[in-house]
Amino acid sequence: MPKSNGNLLSVKDLCVYFKTEDNVVKAVDGVSFEVKRGQTLGIVGESGSGKTVANLSIMRLISEPPGQIAGGAIEFNGRDILKMSPRELRDLRGCHIAMIFQDPMTSLNPFMRVSKQLMEVTQLHLGHTKEEARRHAVEMLEHVRIPDAPERIDSYPHEFSGGMRQRVMIAMALSCKPQLLIADEPTTALDVTIQAQILNLIQKLKTETGTSVILITHDLGVIAGMTDYVTVMYAGKVFEQAPTPELFERPGNPYTKALLQSVPDPTSEQGKLFQIPGQPPDLANLPSGCPFAPRCRRVEEVCRREFPPFVRLTSNHFSLCHFADEVYAESAT
Amino acid sequence: MKMESNTQPLISIKDLTVHFPVRKSLFGKRQTVKAVDGVSLDILAGETLGLVGESGCGKTTLGRAILRLVDPTAGQVIFSGQDLASLSSSAMRAQRQHLQIIFQDPYASLNPRMTVSQIISEPLATFGLARGEERTRRVQELMQQVGLSPRFLKRYPHEFSGGQRQRIGIARALSVDPSFIVADEPISALDVSIQSQIMNLLDRLRREKNLTYLFISHDLRAVQHVSDRVAVMYLGKIVELAPAKAIYARPLMPYTKALISAVPVPDPKVEAARTRIMLEGEVPSPINPPSGCRFRTRCPYAIDACASVEPALVQILPNHFAACIRISSKQPDIERVAPGAAPGLNHQAAHLHA
Numbered sequence: 001m002p003k004s005n006g007n008l009l010s011v012k013d014l015c016v017y018f019k020t021e022d023n024v025v026k027a028v029d030g031v032s033f034e035v036k037r038g039q040t041l042g043i044v045g046e047s048g049s050g051k052t053v054a055n056l057s058i059m060r061l062i063s064e065p066p067g068q069i070a071g072g073a074i075e076f077n078g079r080d081i082l083k084m085s086p087r088e089l090r091d092l093r094g095c096h097i098a099m100i101f102q103d104p105m106t107s108l109n110p111f112m113r114v115s116k117q118l119m120e121v122t123q124l125h126l127g128h129t130k131e132e133a134r135r136h137a138v139e140m141l142e143h144v145r146i147p148d149a150p151e152r153i154d155s156y157p158h159e160f161s162g163g164m165r166q167r168v169m170i171a172m173a174l175s176c177k178p179q180l181l182i183a184d185e186p187t188t189a190l191d192v193t194i195q196a197q198i199l200n201l202i203q204k205l206k207t208e209t210g211t212s213v214i215l216i217t218h219d220l221g222v223i224a225g226m227t228d229y230v231t232v233m234y235a236g237k238v239f240e241q242a243p244t245p246e247l248f249e250r251p252g253n254p255y256t257k258a259l260l261q262s263v264p265d266p267t268s269e270q271g272k273l274f275q276i277p278g279q280p281p282d283l284a285n286l287p288s289g290c291p292f293a294p295r296c297r298r299v300e301e302v303c304r305r306e307f308p309p310f311v312r313l314t315s316n317h318f319s320l321c322h323f324a325d326e327v328y329a330e331s332a333t
Numbered sequence: 334m335k336m337e338s339n340t341q342p343l344i345s346i347k348d349l350t351v352h353f354p355v356r357k358s359l360f361g362k363r364q365t366v367k368a369v370d371g372v373s374l375d376i377l378a379g380e381t382l383g384l385v386g387e388s389g390c391g392k393t394t395l396g397r398a399i400l401r402l403v404d405p406t407a408g409q410v411i412f413s414g415q416d417l418a419s420l421s422s423s424a425m426r427a428q429r430q431h432l433q434i435i436f437q438d439p440y441a442s443l444n445p446r447m448t449v450s451q452i453i454s455e456p457l458a459t460f461g462l463a464r465g466e467e468r469t470r471r472v473q474e475l476m477q478q479v480g481l482s483p484r485f486l487k488r489y490p491h492e493f494s495g496g497q498r499q500r501i502g503i504a505r506a507l508s509v510d511p512s513f514i515v516a517d518e519p520i521s522a523l524d525v526s527i528q529s530q531i532m533n534l535l536d537r538l539r540r541e542k543n544l545t546y547l548f549i550s551h552d553l554r555a556v557q558h559v560s561d562r563v564a565v566m567y568l569g570k571i572v573e574l575a576p577a578k579a580i581y582a583r584p585l586m587p588y589t590k591a592l593i594s595a596v597p598v599p600d601p602k603v604e605a606a607r608t609r610i611m612l613e614g615e616v617p618s619p620i621n622p623p624s625g626c627r628f629r630t631r632c633p634y635a636i637d638a639c640a641s642v643e644p645a646l647v648q649i650l651p652n653h654f655a656a657c658i659r660i661s662s663k664q665p666d667i668e669r670v671a672p673g674a675a676p677g678l679n680h681q682a683a684h685l686h687a
Binding site: 046047147161162163164191192193194195196197199200218219220221222223224225244245248258259260262263264265272273274275276277279280295 | 530533555599
């Protein structure tokens with residue numbers, strides 16, 4: 001495959017629309033982001049922000065209809081995923097990009113032994129024989145630290161706990177050594193101590209194999225600990241993009257700022273928690289102008305009238321806001 | 334926002350136990366899940382007591398057993414001079430006016446065929462508190478108090494977002510003017526921006542209406558923020574109890590330490606610098622909990638004695654209780670205890686004699 005400039009994946013101006021009976025919902029509307037080799041990109045956003053839809057599009061897993069990738073390009077290793085044939089796509093999904101989901105129970109086949117589910121992957125994509133595939137499957141389970149892997153491998157998914165199932169999912173996702181792992185809220189359904197184990201595991205596997213990761217989460221704490229670069233999404237748009245330390249230290253967007261302030265910080269003394277007023281946006285009825293304007297405390301008249309520009313604050317820090325420069329400057333103090 | 338004064342307990346829980354019978358197969362052996370196993374706890378009037386723990390630790394069962402939504406196997410729940418655990422069901426029904434609950438899932442806890450007005454006024458009708466015009470007026474007032482427009486009176490739950498539904502659930506709980514509310518994971522199903530709204534709302538209502546909360550959550554950050562005191566639960570037992578600030582700043586029991594160290598902090602510098610206490614494995618089954626200290630199978634500080642002595646919840650620092658034989662009021666810091674030493678064992682002996 002031809003290589004491109006350090007970027008493993010680049011999503012450009014992606015638009016994904018869903019047709020409803022009387023409306024078009026623009027779930028993802030002109031979203032661009034990049035994943036560099038060996039890096040972890042975090043995508044934060046609340047429900048309905050489009051973070052999951054954008055990533056399902058990378059895998060071409062949007063069902064059409066009602067969905068439709070209405071525009072843009074998704075380049076992986078320099079090739080446009082949107083122009084791939086079904087055969088190429090199958091190859092891509094099995095070998096090069098893998099995905100793990102929030103709820104491992106719904107993504108594992110409950111009627112199939114774990115061994116079979118794991119072996120299928122390498123038999124199909126790496127041409128393993130049955131014996132090779134089984135050996136490989138046991139290795140993978142040991143790799144994700146499932147105790148007694150040679151015995152446990154013939155269990156059914158329901159015989160594992162939530163954390164163990166997520167490990168099985170990760171083992172399956174990494175079976176063919178993908179170049180990109182998309183983890184969509186991988187720890188949201190898990191307890192904190194198990195979350196710490198799983199995040200630790202993802203981090204370790206990443207350093208060992210050099211896999212790039214897209215980590216989708218609503219938890220800013222997870223973002224802070226796991227990612228190199230962050231994309232903040234709201235209402236199907238990218239609101240801010242920055243290297244992780246910079247985003248936390250000097251947010252350039254009122255939404256990011258508000259989001260950071262509304263998380264209780266156990267290390268500091270807080271009285272009333274900062275709250276973002278109002279409800280997350282209804283994508284079928286977006287206001288004109290900035291979609292965050294109705295909830296923004298920095299709102300001015302222009303925000304309700306005109307869609308904000310995507311302002312470049314530094315070479316790798318961008319913010320979608322009429323007052324991005326001011327917000328960025330305020331954050332410095 | 335947090336109250337300091339020492340007040341009377343509103344609810345005194347004594348040795349509360351809830352066991353569920355289970356059978357693995359049709360002819361299998363009868364076993365019991367020890368969901369709550371001898372919990373004693375005072376909930377002080379006007380405070381928010383946070384209850385944290387991982388799934389399956391028994392926190393929800395404890396909350397429900399206090400309200401008799403599940404029947405306790407043993408123990409007492411003293412509320413205004415009566416033992417709720419032994420009340421007849423009709424006497425208990427009368428008490429329910431004072432004891433309410435807010436549920437986790439605002440999608441499942443509201444009847445989809447009832448309007449908001451019907452949902453909020455149902456408890457008023459049940460307890461015969463208001464009728465006709467007065468009832469409508471009361472419902473409108475409640476909606477306003479929880480931040481919902483009374484215009485929505487005739488709407489159905491599906492027309493609302495998750496956060497708004499949670500507000501409806503709160504209004505319903507408040508309608509009968511309770512003194513105590515169990516909030517069972519009230520924010521877990523909500524978006525981050527909505528979580529802070531609901532936390533602030535609950536806090537405001539507590540002050541305005543002089544409420545007492547048991548705030549159950551697995552989210553340590555949230556619990557620490559809203560609570561005056563925090564109780565940590567592990568496999569059916571309370572293992573640590575302390576003022577919210579203290580439990581975060583200086584957790585004593587190794588499980589609490591691990592739990593707090595596992596919480597991701599939204600600050601990349603803190604995240605990069607900290608060392609996590611990684612707990613190996615998962616919570617053991619509550620059918621066959623480990624002997625002695627239930628946490629010992631995952632505890633990095635466990636010694637042989639931990640398997641034989643069941644640690645009691647004792648005061649280690651002022652108002653700070655922990656259940657661990659390896660620490661004592663003389664040496665509360667487990668990292669500094671000599672290898673193999675169990676200074677808390679004397680505590681335990683004293684406790685047994687008492």
